[in-house]
Amino acid sequence: MPTDAADVVVIGAGVVGAATAWYAARSGRSVTVVDRGSVAGGTTGAGEGNILVSDKPPGAELDLARLSSGLWRELAVEVGGFEYDPKGGLVVASTPAGFDALVALAAEQSAAGIETVVVPAGGLAEHEPHLTPSLAGGVLYPGDAQVQPMLAAARLLRAARAKGARVRTGVEVTGFLRSGDRVTGVRTSAGDLPASTVVNAAGTWGGEIASLAGVDVPVLPRRGFILVTEPLPRIVRHKVYAAEYVADVASDDADLQTSPVIEGTEAGTILIGASRERVGYDRTLSVRVLRALAAQAVALFPVLAGVQVIRTYRGFRPYCPDHLPVIGPDPRAPGLYHACGHEGAGIGLAAATGRLIAQLVDGERPDLDVAPFRPERFGPEVAA
Amino acid sequence: MTEFEFDERDVPFTDGQTVGAALVAAGVRSWRTTRRESRPRGVFCGIGVCFDCLVTIDDVPNQRACLVPAAETMVVRTQEGDGRGHLAV
Amino acid sequence: MATSPYDVAVVGAGPAGLAAAAAALAGGARVALIDAGRQPGGQYWRHRPGDLGAVADLHHDLRTFRALVAGAAGAVTFPGHHVWTMSGSAADGFVVRSVAGDDPRGTAELAARSLVLAPGAYDRQVPFRSWDLPGVYTAGGAQALLKGNEVLVGRRVVVGGTGPFLLPVAAGLAARGARVVGVYEANGPAGWARHAGAVARVAAKLTEGAGYAAALARHRVPFHARQAVVAAHGDDVVEAVTVAKLDHEWRVVPGSERVVECDAVAVGWGFTPQLELPLALGVGTRVDADGSLVVEVDEHQRTTVPGVYVAGEACGVGGAALAVAEGEIAGTAAATATTGAGPAAVPARLRRRRRALRRFAAAMHAVHPVRDGWQTWLGDDTLVCRCEEVTAGEVRAAVEDLGATDPRTAKLLSRAGMGWCQGRVCGYATACLTASACGSAVSALDLQGVSERPIAAPISLGRLAGDAGHTGQQ
Structure with a gap:
């Protein structure tokens, strides 16, 4: 249908797709976003909304996170309405050895340009009065922030629509239009959508979309649960998490890992994570995980023992074997770009991902070298 | 007549009545204010479904007045907002 | 698990759950009976601890209640237990986890080879202006205060909404001395004439309905068909309501609005089945004639999940008599299944009874639908979600x-x-408002999206964490 022809078709109305649509529409491209579900109905809606620089060691992902956190600050002004809160993160260690390791990481991050403040045990209460007094110390990261992730996606899409983008939910991509090797649009449950560029922002399902185009992008689900408390006054000021969280994120273990990640929200609820399990798309509630999360939360903030949990939700983080996202053009299918596989950092990294994709589509020099995120890096030709 | 304390007055109740029912019988229609608009609230569903009748009993906030049986030693207090304002930092 | 599993765990001790427990016991099963209430009976036979004598006149068919309680006496009971989650399968067994209301640290975890879920229902609500004022109650709330506590919600009470349940509520209030200034039924009772066949087959329903009508006449309670409470008024407590005539789509007939002074309002618009527990187990659902999401069950009250049976309002709102019939069928089938035998044919007596009562329920839903026009009574500033305002x-x-x-x-x-x-009160309204704004009809998937509550009852972090202590390792 020629009336549907777009410069860019974005597959996925999650936060990455929304950011991509926003930046592409802002630079004058005609954009159509398609999603088989609803706005932010996948992993975006199951996230906490973290924009973190604290949980990444120096390297390509930290560079991406730095770029993204600056862009989110701009988006909070330019688009807004998604509860952007530059609250800062506080990482705590329970043992002296853990504290030493944390301080060492902070020193490396600091050298890479991240603001860090080492907080000895005695200084923690000043930052978080309800923290257990039995900790060895922590590091404060003023650069960490939070957004309400569904609102962020919805507001970015709304802003993109105001610049002419179209958002079509309930429309499933079933294949690609090709002209030789070249991708020239998508086939959908609602007809063909021709486009000169197609962006795969399908999150956890990004691998399936890639395979429809005949290319391999190894994105796999890693399940996580979050507990939600009753509405409370501000009891927790920062995003507070245990130093082990960094190791859990980087772990390749398929078994369950839990480490306490606790933060308040503008709505008053406290969100309690984080668990990681590789169990495919199993949506079964795991009481074992919920118990572990509760026990760890109460250990860190004893005041929470009497607070009620009123909700829990689970989501599937899209992870790649090397824990880096996939961002950039796919040389195996010209015209197809990928913007997926952000694991648990998708909200935080969305702004930079969208911006970089828009720059690449426009033929501009991207703000950041995307080579570490190139989609074909997993392929046999890379190994060879 | 058995009574419990509610906001420094005595509220009578009979055996087996809930805190919420005893308050309604005593002519008290609301014992909580909402978090956003500070609107008064009391019993609505009466069967533990709606959580409108939340109240602070013996310093524990957010108890459903329609479910908790009244007892003579209870100290019941009007709850403001989330009921845990003293924990705010 | 230290103790061996129960053959059947029955969740809910209302009409369906009691009947299921009694039938499962009669079938030789070891039965656990778990209920959030402190006394058996559910909402229908709600009463204070001890004897029902004081409120016997407010109740219906107490003979059945007493028989069911006697029949269920052999069950291990867990009163005052709010089930917060359940999991498992027929192959591995089921686990029911609950919070004990009275004990701040109490939790109970029990294992069972099969489950009969009889979670019941609560009043369905649609929002109207200032419906959050104190003094506005659900019809069931007014009834619970009366039957469970012998407390009147007010001296001058307006009863409104739709459905036959409004009649016993008004009759009960009047019987205990409240002045019921009017019953405002949004639909027309003449609709029943089209369903004479369905009503005639359940003579008891006719007698029951006639009894309430006579009681209302005796107390001079005016009954207004095709009228509704469309707004409440007052500063900190309800002082009056606006009632209005409705057209066939439930839009207010212009000029028909009238202000009625009152100190309490009781409203209900049919019932919403409590589906969070069945949904947690992944059972199949459908949208019933009344627009509620209900569990799909077969001849034996089996759900699509092996080992899980559902009886009563959760598989279609139909009243206590139907719930008792379904409970008996479910309890019998669950007991039979755990002994390894396939379920025997449902006795013809029960099958006929269930069929007749379901026909009656279908007629009730046809006569008392909720029409979309209620959405036109709302201002943009009318609260839909009372919790989050x-x-x-x-x-x-x-x-x-x-x-x-x-x-x-x-x-x-x-x-x-x-x-x-968690959307128990506003889920239906949110689904309707969303569908209207999208220009679509409310689907089963829509309702499922506002009915799933993986944590079915609040549990403190300490209790949840304490569980971890009991079971030892992670």
């Missing part, structure tokens, strides 16, 4: 402004249904 305008904006196309997304973007009650 989310207005109708905000729910509509989630669709029109933020692109929500289903109620779950509208909920997550507007926070309607995200508070303490």
Whole structure:
């Protein structure tokens, strides 16, 4: 249908797709976003909304996170309405050895340009009065922030629509239009959508979309649960998490890992994570995980023992074997770009991902070298 | 007549009545204010479904007045907002 | 698990659950009976501890209740236990986890080879202006205060909504001395004439209905058909309501509004089945004639999940007599299945009874539908979600402004249904408002999106964490 022809078709109305649509529409491209579900109905809606620089060691992902956190600050002004809160993160260690390791990481991050403040045990209460007094110390990261992730996606899409983008939910991509090797649009449950560029922002399902185009992008689900408390006054000021969280994120273990990640929200609820399990798309509630999360939360903030949990939700983080996202053009299918596989950092990294994709589509020099995120890096030709 | 304390007055109740029912019988229609608009609230569903009748009993906030049986030693207090304002930092 | 599993765990001790427990015991099963209430009987036979004598006149068919309680006496009971989650399968067994209401640290975890879920229902609500004023009650809430506590919600009471349940509520209030200034039934009772066949087959229903009508006449309670309470008034407590005539789509007939002074209002618009526990187990559902999401069951009250049976309002709102019949069928089938035998044919007596009562329920739903016109009574500033104080305008904006196309997304973007009650009260209204704003009809998937509550009852972090202590390792 020629009336549907777009410069860019974005597959996925999650936060990455929304950011991509926003930046592409802002630079004058005609954009159509398609999603088989609803706005932010996948992993975006199951996230906490973290924009973190604290949980990444120096390297390509930290560079991406730095770029993204600056862009989110701009988006909070330019688009807004998604509860952007530059609250800062506080990482705590329970043992002296853990504290030493944390301080060492902070020193490396600091050298890479991240603001860090080492907080000895005695200084923690000043930052978080309800923290257990039995900790060895922590590091404060003023650069960490939070957004309400569904609102962020919805507001970015709304802003993109105001610049002419179209958002079509309930429309499933079933294949690609090709002209030789070249991708020239998508086939959908609602007809063909021709486009000169197609962006795969399908999150956890990004691998399936890639395979429809005949290319391999190894994105796999890693399940996580979050507990939600009753509405409370501000009891927790920062995003507070245990130093082990960094190791859990980087772990390749398929078994369950839990480490306490606790933060308040503008709505008053406290969100309690984080668990990681590789169990495919199993949506079964795991009481074992919920118990572990509760026990760890109460250990860190004893005041929470009497607070009620009123909700829990689970989501599937899209992870790649090397824990880096996939961002950039796919040389195996010209015209197809990928913007997926952000694991648990998708909200935080969305702004930079969208911006970089828009720059690449426009033929501009991207703000950041995307080579570490190139989609074909997993392929046999890379190994060879 | 058995009574419990509610906001420094005595509220009578009979055996087996809930805190919420005893308050309604005593002519008290609301014992909580909402978090956003500070609107008064009391019993609505009466069967533990709606959580409108939340109240602070013996310093524990957010108890459903329609479910908790009244007892003579209870100290019941009007709850403001989330009921845990003293924990705010 | 230290103790060996029960053959059958029955969740809910109302009409369906009691009947299921009694039937399962009669079938030789070891039965656990878990209920959030402190006394058996559910909402229908709600009463204070001890004898029912004082409220016997407010109750119906107490003979059945006493027989069921006697029949269920052999069950191990867990009163005052709120089930917060359940899991498992027929192959591995089921685990029911609950919070004990009286004990701040109490939790109970029990294992069972099969489950009969009889969670019942609560009043369905549609919002209207200032419906959050103290003094506005659900019809069931007024009834619970009366039957369970012998407390009147007010001296001058307006009863409104739709459905036959409004009649016993009004009759009970009047019997105990309240002045019921009017019953405002949004539908027309003449509709029943088209369903004479369905009614004639359940003579007891006729007698029951006639009894309430006579009681209302005796107390000079005016009954207004095709009228509704469309707004409440007052500063800090309800002082009056606006009632109005409705057209066939439930829009207010212009000029028909009237202000009626009152000190309490009791409203109900049919019932919403409590589906969070069945949904947690992944059972199949459907939308019933009354627009409620209900569990799909077969001849033996089996759900699509092996080993899980559902009886009563959760598989279709139909009243206590139907719930008792379904409970008996479910309890018998569950007991038989755990002994390894396939379920025997349902006795013809029960099959006929269930069929007749379901026909009656279908007629009731046909006569007392909820029409979309209620949405026109709302202002943009009318609260939809009472917990998070989310207005109708905000729910509509989630669709029109933020692109929500289903109620779950509208909920997550507007926070309607995200508070303490987790959408139990506003879920139906949010689903209707979202569908209207999208120009579509409410689907089963829509309702499922506002009915799933993986944590079915609040549990403190300490209790949840304490469980971890009991079971030892992670």
